[in-house]
């Protein structure tokens with residue numbers, strides 16, 4: 548791994564390859580990058596574009612911008628491509644998604660219209676509520692992987708992009724249990740060759756990425772790159788992988804509130820979460836198997852933050868329920884309600900109500916940008932395999948077997964920044980602070 552002064556500069560075009568290119572999140576991300584490049588909007592929500600990093604002791608007053616501290620690809624170097632199962636170009640898809648208004652879309656209509664998807668690899672068994680027509684023919688899984696790899700080669704050639712990152716922004720696929728054939732690259736590839744029915748389209752995209760030496764990030768909760776076979780492949784080839792399921796909306800609120808409650812040793816009786824959501828994502832999640840995938844991801848967050856086994860007096864047996872209801876009029880403007888029953892000193896009950904009237908894709912788009920830039924950095928310096936330091940962005944962060952995932956947003960942020968400090972040879976910041984007040988002698 549290259550560190551400190553050996554980190555190569557980010558030069559040349561960086562291809563961003565997106566399965567689900569025509570979705571609400573993807574179009575909001577692509578349009579947003581172009582608006583920022585043109586100086587027509589600000590990249591609010593993006594740590595790489597707006598965040599700073601404190602270095603050294605507090606009296607040193609060294610707090611550069613992250614993008615000045617570590618060499619990340621610039622926005623002007625990003626080129627976009629990908630796949631969808633509907634043929635709409637970027638402008639048509641963004642109009643359909645109804646996230647950005649005309650004032651934002653008209654000035655970049657030409658740019659967006661030029662972004663056209665490649666035919667997707669699709670299998671309706673995994674996304675029952677969609678019936679895409681713009682799909683690759685045939686059902687041989689290896690052929691599909693080869694066709695995706697050919698798409699990637701063509702994209703790189705057309706755009707002159709030597710480096711690429713692939714990020715899954717496609718629909719949430721039906722719930723899949725890990726299977727025996729997921730355990731090793733050999734068994735997975737054998738299963739592929741016999742067209743095993745439990746290999747999902749997202750796994751084919753991930754395999755095509757890894758076989759093309761391209762990092763893969765999973766923005767949705769489906770089982771994809773988080774199987775041992777893919778993790779081993781990524782490690783062997785030293786390719787970064789990350790996932791899964793962007794932390795936005797209601798779960799973002801959970802990762803902010805729950806650590807605070809635990810820090811104050813307040814107890815939890817129950818946490819009832821419900822959402823109404825329209826657009827295509829809402830429709831997909833209206834299918835019980837796709838919802839199950841999402842539900843698992845959403846439920847795991849509290850358990851890991853609150854650690855009931857360590858704090859049985861506070862968190863044993865709390866009731867946690869998450870529902871999502873498809874409600875077309877709301878489109879992408881999801882409304883998430885949380886009814887939280889807590890208890891304090893001597894067990895006295897209290898309630899917290901949260902009504903987050905959020906915009907799902909507005910919250911997700913900056914995460915895609917950061918993930919693409921940080922993952923490409925990881926690739927450039929030779930830091931392959933699971934990128935646990937990017938847990939900050941995910942509801943179900945990937946982690947090494949034997950470790951538990953870190954869900955506390957503030958610990959996740961510290962982990963991310965300390966990784967950047969480490970890469971640049973700067974001191975880790977632990978927020979210890981006693982050394983400002985006392986001469987601490989080493990034992």
Ligand SMILES: NC(=O)c1ccc[n+]([C@@H]2O[C@H](COP(=O)([O-])OP(=O)(O)OC[C@H]3O[C@@H](n4cnc5c(N)ncnc54)[C@H](O)[C@@H]3O)[C@@H](O)[C@H]2O)c1
Nearest residue numbers: 567569570571572631667717718719767793795827828907
């Ligand atoms: N918006 C958020 O805040 C958020 C947060 C976490 C996760 N996610 C996940 O991100 C994904 C995208 O969300 P969205 O709101 O943009 O949904 P969307 O329905 O608007 O977009 C998904 C796109 O994927 C396409 N697609 C489906 N299967 C495909 C395949 N096999 N190959 C290529 N394209 C395919 C669909 O046609 C659609 O255009 C979803 O899985 C969602 O659950 C979103």
